Amino acid sequence: MKNYFIGIDLGGTNIKAAMVNITTGDISGTTSIPTHSREGYDSVIAQMGVLVERVITASKITKSKVGGIGVGVPGVIDMDKGRTLFLPNLPGQWRNVALAEKLSIHAKLPVRIINDARAMTLGEWQFGAGKGVDTVACYTLGTGIGGGLIINGRLHLGIGGAAGELGHVIVDLYGPKCGCGSNGCMEAFASGPAIAAMGMKAVAQGLTTRIAELCEGDLNRITPELVCQAAIEGDSIAKDIYEQAGRYIGVGVASIVTAINPRRVIFGGGVAAAGEIILDPIRRTVQSRVCLTDLKSIQVVLAELGNTAGLVGAAFWASQK
Amino acid sequence: MKNYFIGIDLGGTNIKAAMVNITTGDISGTTSIPTHSREGYDSVIAQMGVLVERVITASKITKSKVGGIGVGVPGVIDMDKGRTLFLPNLPGQWRNVALAEKLSIHAKLPVRIINDARAMTLGEWQFGAGKGVDTVACYTLGTGIGGGLIINGRLHLGIGGAAGELGHVIVDLYGPKCGCGSNGCMEAFASGPAIAAMGMKAVAQGLTTRIAELCEGDLNRITPELVCQAAIEGDSIAKDIYEQAGRYIGVGVASIVTAINPRRVIFGGGVAAAGEIILDPIRRTVQSRVCLTDLKSIQVVLAELGNTAGLVGAAFWASQK
Numbered sequence: 001m002k003n004y005f006i007g008i009d010l011g012g013t014n015i016k017a018a019m020v021n022i023t024t025g026d027i028s029g030t031t032s033i034p035t036h037s038r039e040g041y042d043s044v045i046a047q048m049g050v051l052v053e054r055v056i057t058a059s060k061i062t063k064s065k066v067g068g069i070g071v072g073v074p075g076v077i078d079m080d081k082g083r084t085l086f087l088p089n090l091p092g093q094w095r096n097v098a099l100a101e102k103l104s105i106h107a108k109l110p111v112r113i114i115n116d117a118r119a120m121t122l123g124e125w126q127f128g129a130g131k132g133v134d135t136v137a138c139y140t141l142g143t144g145i146g147g148g149l150i151i152n153g154r155l156h157l158g159i160g161g162a163a164g165e166l167g168h169v170i171v172d173l174y175g176p177k178c179g180c181g182s183n184g185c186m187e188a189f190a191s192g193p194a195i196a197a198m199g200m201k202a203v204a205q206g207l208t209t210r211i212a213e214l215c216e217g218d219l220n221r222i223t224p225e226l227v228c229q230a231a232i233e234g235d236s237i238a239k240d241i242y243e244q245a246g247r248y249i250g251v252g253v254a255s256i257v258t259a260i261n262p263r264r265v266i267f268g269g270g271v272a273a274a275g276e277i278i279l280d281p282i283r284r285t286v287q288s289r290v291c292l293t294d295l296k297s298i299q300v301v302l303a304e305l306g307n308t309a310g311l312v313g314a315a316f317w318a319s320q321k
Numbered sequence: 322m323k324n325y326f327i328g329i330d331l332g333g334t335n336i337k338a339a340m341v342n343i344t345t346g347d348i349s350g351t352t353s354i355p356t357h358s359r360e361g362y363d364s365v366i367a368q369m370g371v372l373v374e375r376v377i378t379a380s381k382i383t384k385s386k387v388g389g390i391g392v393g394v395p396g397v398i399d400m401d402k403g404r405t406l407f408l409p410n411l412p413g414q415w416r417n418v419a420l421a422e423k424l425s426i427h428a429k430l431p432v433r434i435i436n437d438a439r440a441m442t443l444g445e446w447q448f449g450a451g452k453g454v455d456t457v458a459c460y461t462l463g464t465g466i467g468g469g470l471i472i473n474g475r476l477h478l479g480i481g482g483a484a485g486e487l488g489h490v491i492v493d494l495y496g497p498k499c500g501c502g503s504n505g506c507m508e509a510f511a512s513g514p515a516i517a518a519m520g521m522k523a524v525a526q527g528l529t530t531r532i533a534e535l536c537e538g539d540l541n542r543i544t545p546e547l548v549c550q551a552a553i554e555g556d557s558i559a560k561d562i563y564e565q566a567g568r569y570i571g572v573g574v575a576s577i578v579t580a581i582n583p584r585r586v587i588f589g590g591g592v593a594a595a596g597e598i599i600l601d602p603i604r605r606t607v608q609s610r611v612c613l614t615d616l617k618s619i620q621v622v623l624a625e626l627g628n629t630a631g632l633v634g635a636a637f638w639a640s641q642k
Contacts, residue, residue, distance in 0.1 A: 149581070163582035165579045259581075260470070
């Protein structure tokens with residue numbers, strides 16, 4: 001079998017790609033371009049085709065040595081057919097687009113697609129924080145909360161690859177509307193936008209908080225990163241916001257731990273960059289909420305591969321059977 | 322390998338046992354006795370030893386043809402060591418009791434133990450409502466709400482057999498205290514006692530309801546079965562109680578469906594005897610709460626083996642390597 005596969009991480013803002021050695025997880029020729037999402041899917045797929053050529057050139061791996069391409073896609077897909085079904089963060093009519101087939105024509109290589117959070121799960125499991133662990137739950141904390149499950153040494157796919165949507169485990173059935181259509185999902189409480197909104201509310205209420213200073217009074221500038229910065233500087237309101245978010249996440253994690261007993265729970269994505277500020281309330285909540293499983297055997301840790309986990313995992317996926 | 326195994330279902334009220342043909346799932350020599358739980362575990366284990374002999378006699382299968390014994394245990398156990406850890410419904414110091422070893426000395430047969438809801442899951446999967454389905458979630462609705470998961474054609478055990486506690490998936494983080502120590506678990510809202518308590522409340526409030534007539538004013542006589550009877554007779558308060566319980570259950574099921582995508586969700590246990598009265602609100606809630614999985618491929622059904630599923634599953638478990 002060929003040892004090199006190209007991984008692509010299709011994001012709403014950027015498309016990232018790299019050559020991945022699927023034995024070691026090493027990457028080379030990493031390239032990134034802004035996603036031309038407003039120009040529609042054909043334009044974006046053409047961009048990916050260009051990226052593939054750039055990666056091949058930059059990595060100095062000849063195309064004949066490349067086994068194929070794996071694309072991590074942000075949304076609901078039909079893995080078996082290689083089609084996108086619903087990509088909430090990408091405008092441009094991505095309903096039922098034959099992404100794998102179209103990209104394969106551009107790139108002249110076989111293409112497989114996978115949900116981006118499942119790709120990150122695979123990447124961390126093979127080469128990062130989940131290495132050697134048989135059952136793993138993985139969360140990507142960002143604009144949405146994605147997830148993935150490794151169960152008994154295998155990525156758990158479910159129906160058409162839809163299993164593992166851990167951000168949509170319900171934590172409060174009376175909770176706020178979620179982007180998915182349900183109510184009170186973990187994501188509705190603790191996504192990046194939810195954290196930013198808590199910061200906006202504090203500033204709009206006129207509370208004394210470092211968040212107000214950092215955003216210079218402009219609510220548009222409040223991001224999870226800005227709230228995190230305020231928390232790092234010791235601002236108690238910002239710390240409370242992360243405490244809240246972490247507790248909601250912890251409740252959802254507790255349900256997954258009780259049901260599935262993953263030996264390791266991994267957190268990646270932009271919001272997880274807050275590190276212990278978000279991990280600490282998650283751990284405390286899991287400790288107090290999980291009563292029927294021996295918690296000593298369960299670790300709650302940060303992802304290790306950073307923002308390349310998704311493309312590494314997508315490449316690894318493309319290499320599987 | 323031997324084809325006959327004895328299955329035992331250890332309950333707080335009765336101990337049931339039967340000879341199980343683990344190829345066909347057929348049972349014979351079924352016997353049941355009241356559990357002498359107040360006399361302590363040694364007495365109860367001696368009872369099981371007596372039951373084993375009775376089953377062998379009644380089934381007319383000679384002992385040399387019997388491969389072993391499987392015991393379904395109501396609570397937290399260490400499967401690997403064959404020890405009970407915490408049996409909430411059995412008085413008598415069952416902490417860290419070497420049940421498998423002790424029964425094996427009585428019965429002179431190898432013994433394996435398994436959580437009773439996981440045993441029921443195995444039984445229904447091999448011989449009942451889950452036959453031929455690769456991924457199944459199973460719920461036993463009774464005094465507690467137990468559960469079990471078949472994932473990719475295999476009972477998912479987790480740490481020491483603790484995975485599959487689906488009744489303790491949280492549906493409302495602000496909800497009432499649960500017997501497990503957490504808050505707002507499905508079980509805290511929708512167990513048999515919770516359903517009975519809703520009936521008691523209606524009667525105590527003096528509401529006009531068939532429940533009051535059926536219990537003849539005695540709150541002690543209100544059981545889930547009595548509330549169910551009132552619902553069958555068309556009493557709107559009783560129907561509302563099952564509607565409530567079914568909705569809470571449905572929220573927990575929705576989280577499991579979103580995370581794991583079981584192709585079939587099976588409901589057994591005393592409360593599930595209400596049939597469509599409880600299944601209908603569960604189904605409606607799952608329909609409205611699961612948004613990222615194709616629901617057409619997921620079935621919500623009743624168990625088929627009745628109250629022998631647990632002992633059949635325990636016997637099957639004993640037959641596995």
